[in-house]
Amino acid sequence: MTRAALIALDWGTTSFRAYLVDSRGATLDRRTAVAGIMQIQGGDFEGTFEREVGPWLERAPDLPVIVSGMITSRQGWVEVPYLPCPAGVHEIARALHKHATARGRTVHFVPGLSLRAPDGMPDVLRGEETQIVGALVDRPSAGLFLLPGTHSKWLRVEGGRIAWFATFMTGELFAVLRQHSILGRLIEGEAHDDAAFQRGARYGLDAGAQSGGLLKRLFSARTLGLMGDIEGTGVSSYLSGLLLGSEVREALGCVSAEARDQGVVLVGGSELVARYAEVLALAGVPAGHAAPDAAARGLFRIAETGGLLE
Amino acid sequence: MTRAALIALDWGTTSFRAYLVDSRGATLDRRTAVAGIMQIQGGDFEGTFEREVGPWLERAPDLPVIVSGMITSRQGWVEVPYLPCPAGVHEIARALHKHATARGRTVHFVPGLSLRAPDGMPDVLRGEETQIVGALVDRPSAGLFLLPGTHSKWLRVEGGRIAWFATFMTGELFAVLRQHSILGRLIEGEAHDDAAFQRGARYGLDAGAQSGGLLKRLFSARTLGLMGDIEGTGVSSYLSGLLLGSEVREALGCVSAEARDQGVVLVGGSELVARYAEVLALAGVPAGHAAPDAAARGLFRIAETGGLLE
Numbered sequence: 001m002t003r004a005a006l007i008a009l010d011w012g013t014t015s016f017r018a019y020l021v022d023s024r025g026a027t028l029d030r031r032t033a034v035a036g037i038m039q040i041q042g043g044d045f046e047g048t049f050e051r052e053v054g055p056w057l058e059r060a061p062d063l064p065v066i067v068s069g070m071i072t073s074r075q076g077w078v079e080v081p082y083l084p085c086p087a088g089v090h091e092i093a094r095a096l097h098k099h100a101t102a103r104g105r106t107v108h109f110v111p112g113l114s115l116r117a118p119d120g121m122p123d124v125l126r127g128e129e130t131q132i133v134g135a136l137v138d139r140p141s142a143g144l145f146l147l148p149g150t151h152s153k154w155l156r157v158e159g160g161r162i163a164w165f166a167t168f169m170t171g172e173l174f175a176v177l178r179q180h181s182i183l184g185r186l187i188e189g190e191a192h193d194d195a196a197f198q199r200g201a202r203y204g205l206d207a208g209a210q211s212g213g214l215l216k217r218l219f220s221a222r223t224l225g226l227m228g229d230i231e232g233t234g235v236s237s238y239l240s241g242l243l244l245g246s247e248v249r250e251a252l253g254c255v256s257a258e259a260r261d262q263g264v265v266l267v268g269g270s271e272l273v274a275r276y277a278e279v280l281a282l283a284g285v286p287a288g289h290a291a292p293d294a295a296a297r298g299l300f301r302i303a304e305t306g307g308l309l310e
Numbered sequence: 311m312t313r314a315a316l317i318a319l320d321w322g323t324t325s326f327r328a329y330l331v332d333s334r335g336a337t338l339d340r341r342t343a344v345a346g347i348m349q350i351q352g353g354d355f356e357g358t359f360e361r362e363v364g365p366w367l368e369r370a371p372d373l374p375v376i377v378s379g380m381i382t383s384r385q386g387w388v389e390v391p392y393l394p395c396p397a398g399v400h401e402i403a404r405a406l407h408k409h410a411t412a413r414g415r416t417v418h419f420v421p422g423l424s425l426r427a428p429d430g431m432p433d434v435l436r437g438e439e440t441q442i443v444g445a446l447v448d449r450p451s452a453g454l455f456l457l458p459g460t461h462s463k464w465l466r467v468e469g470g471r472i473a474w475f476a477t478f479m480t481g482e483l484f485a486v487l488r489q490h491s492i493l494g495r496l497i498e499g500e501a502h503d504d505a506a507f508q509r510g511a512r513y514g515l516d517a518g519a520q521s522g523g524l525l526k527r528l529f530s531a532r533t534l535g536l537m538g539d540i541e542g543t544g545v546s547s548y549l550s551g552l553l554l555g556s557e558v559r560e561a562l563g564c565v566s567a568e569a570r571d572q573g574v575v576l577v578g579g580s581e582l583v584a585r586y587a588e589v590l591a592l593a594g595v596p597a598g599h600a601a602p603d604a605a606a607r608g609l610f611r612i613a614e615t616g617g618l619l620e
């Protein structure tokens with residue numbers, strides 16, 4: 001058996017994924033746990049760490065450990081300052097934050113990134129920088145990337161570095177509207193209805209100013225249901241399509257026509273990623289998919305660049 | 311004392327207002343009650359009606375009664391079909407829906423309005439048609455009107471008739487985001503912070519495509535707080551400004567430049583109306599205010615036109 005060379009953790013708000021990796025980046029073992037930051041009682045991050053990866057460290061106490069994700073936020077284990085954009089694997093590796101645990105282990109935290117957009121507004125991310133580094137391992141070092149999620153992120157890479165990114169609150173808005181607004185009342189079930197989804201997506205993508213923006217278009221999820229234009233079983237899919245279509249339209253408006261024509265690389269493997277691919281197809285934008293396990297690949301690449309494997 | 315000629319009810323989802331009116335439209339007496347549709351146990355609308363206006367009817371059993379608002383919706387007392395736009399006081403008065411109560415009273419329900427927008431989407435309202443009729447009593451019979459609320463309504467009047475309207479889910483979105491989203495976590499108190507409100511409003515009004523639309527801009531309420539650009543005490547006002555600014559930008563995009571330059575008439579007297587006036591001023595759009603009690607004036611006008619006072 002190949003020898004383990006690295007322990008890599010992708011530790012987010014609602015997920016915990018650990019990888020035992022060899023010196024060439026191949027995964028030897030992996031663990032997932034219901035141990036996202038929000039799920040850990042009393043903030044006992046070190047206890048969680050010891051429980052989940054302690055057995056690997058018992059066998060090889062000198063293994064370097066690298067961690068990225070929301071675990072470096074104010075609500076996480078150790079708050080690590082953001083690294084400003086543009087930043088690529090070299091800047092990120094140089095900014096690794098070394099932390100000694102109470103048990104005497106050394107953990108290397110990957111910093112998140114910050115940005116001042118051209119309009120002066122700040123934006124931030126934690127964890128996605130690592131996925132982008134991973135997605136770039138076998139790709140050209142420029143392009144537009146989309147990471148769907150509760151807060152979906154669009155990123156532009158230039159010369160191997162993240163030059164720009166933007167956060168869209170699409171997933172969270174869908175959840176709160178479905179659960180807490182009048183739009184939720186007409187929803188009958190969550191089963192995917194592709195015709196309703198596409199109808200919503202087309203309306204979200206439509207650039208017509210006469211249709212207003214999202215505050216106005218949202219109400220269509222209610223009126224189409226009221227008028228019987230869509231069934232109650234289709235309202236949830238319609239709303240999802242409307243929000244994803246609106247996001248894609250907003251995001252494409254933020255980038256150059258050239259970037260748009262070159263297409264978007266989707267990162268991740270969830271059903272949500274397939275939905276975004278559907279919306280990008282409706283928008284006439286080419287879409288590709290990054291190889292799986294972008295976070296594990298990115299953690300390895302950052303550790304390698306930072307000299308942790310020597 | 312002048313003789314009562316009409317009982318007029320403005321009966322909405324969360325409010326109940328009753329007016330005793332003389333033959334010239336002057337209010338002789340008024341009652342408000344915590345008896346909106348959502349607050350009535352078991353849907354006992356007739357019981358509520360008898361309790362609130364029964365005493366007036368005891369003294370004058372032949373008084374005509376006119377009612378408008380969400381009480382005519384599927385969740386209300388009697389569902390009344392929508393009247394299609396364009397519609398003015400004459401069309402509305404002709405479409406009054408006569409209903410005999412179990413106690414033998416006759417109640418005249420004002421129908422709400424429906425519309426197919428140029429983009430094919432339906433829109434609906436109940437109650438606002440009456441406020442517009444009231445606001446038109448002492449105004450030119452054309453213009454753009456704005457009725458703030460949980461679902462804010464913009465309406466265009468031409469030749470005394472409501473020719474177009476649109477619903478914006480601004481108020482409801484503010485409530486659900488504040489209570490149920492990550493944006494609510496940074497909020498410290500609800501006191502109005504005008505600098506933060508105006509900052510949000512300016513960003514919402516900004517037409518720059520590079521700033522994205524609402525899904526992207528919403529996240530600024532979090533990052534500005536995270537970065538210390540606004541205090542926790544200002545986050546709620548910033549979010550409110552951002553949403554109102556976004557609505558005004560969306561709505562102005564739906565109407566002609568001419569309509570925009572002629573300005574907007576605000577209907578209502580809440581603090582929210584003052585906030586919209588502030589945002590319209592930032593947008594450089596002239597704003598006027600309709601006289602108070604637009605609903606009562608509209609109910610009288612519709613009753614008069616419909617021959618109920620004869």
